[in-house]
Amino acid sequence: SRSLQSKKRIAYLGPEGSYSHQAAYKSFRFDSILIPKPSIDSVINEVISGRVDLGIVPVENSTEGMINQTLDLMASSRLYVYREIMLPIVHHLLSKVDLSSITHLFSHPQAIAQCRDWINSNLPKAKVVEMASTSEAAMAAARHASGAAIASEYSAELYGLNILASKINDNPDNITRFWVISRHMAKTKGKAKTSIILTLENVPGALYRAIGTFARQEINLTKIESRPSKKNPWEYLFFIDIEGNLDEDDNVRMAMEDVKTCTKDIKILGSYPEGGMLT
Structure with a gap:
């Protein structure tokens, strides 16, 4: 239609x-x-x-x-x-059996890490099985005779599981x-965040010079993360988030031009509105 x-x-x-x-x-x-x-x-x-x-x-x-x-x-x-x-993110323990009967615990690696203290205190002997997602973990727990999952309240409803323990995140502010x-770079208006990926030459001061271009334009970096490039040994990519809009802010555009002169490669992931918190 x-x-x-x-x-x-x-x-x-x-x-x-x-x-x-x-x-x-x-x-x-x-x-x-x-x-x-x-x-x-x-x-x-x-x-x-x-x-x-x-x-x-x-x-x-x-x-x-x-x-x-x-x-x-x-x-x-x-x-x-x-x-x-x-x-x-609010994690719950879901199962069809009671806590004392659980032998296998299914969840996504991030959810497992976020509930590590709770697991060690309450299910120290359960075999922890990593899954591709928390909802896939809930499906696995529903099929398993003595299985449980760390997943959402919605997953409990969908897959017919009971909530044995609520809000089991080690950190409540999760x-x-x-x-x-x-596939397309969108244009955005107003206050925005811009994400880029830099590849630097393996020489002293390369990161310092690259970051300096943003400091000179008075741009705030909110995130910098390194990852192996997987192209050459010991070559790293730097994922950087900055405050500013590439479509509207002259200082962001000038910084992008400057950073090109001191990097091996730059990939612009785009400018986009800062995310509001969903409830």
Whole structure:
């Protein structure tokens, strides 16, 4: 129908019930078709191929840091950041059996890390099994005779599990940042964040000179993260977030021109609105 044709197709890390699904649903449910994919790289491949308009991938957690797989895939693809989403993360222990009967605990590696103290105190003997997403973990727990999952309240509803323990995050202020990714660089108006990837020459002072270009233009760096380039040994990529809008701010444009003179390569992921917190 005409209404279906006008809706955006958006891929997210599934299955249904994952935190990526919650970010997608809360942000795009009224005007989009949401399509679950089994892994971060399959989300990115769907966007690259044009089978979907946008993808939603986790990029950073407030307690566990950057999602390296997302950074590496964005560095090697020709995709851009369309916007960011901030989602509070609340983990629960889900199962069909009682706590004393649990032998296997399923969850995503980030969720496991975010609940490490709780697991050690309450399920020290359970075998921990890493899954591609928290919702896939909930599905596994539903199938397992003595299994449990760390996942969302929504996953408990979807997969017929009981909530044995609520809010088991070691840090209650747990937020995951998601990138909405696109094949096209979007223009944005007003206050924005800009993300770039730098490759530097392996010489003394290279990072200092690159960062200095932003300081001279009085631009605030809100994030800097290094990753191996996977092209040459000991060559690193630097993922940098800055405050400013490449489309509107002259000092950001001037800094980008200056940084090109002291870097081996620069990839601009785009300027996009700073993400408001979803509830």
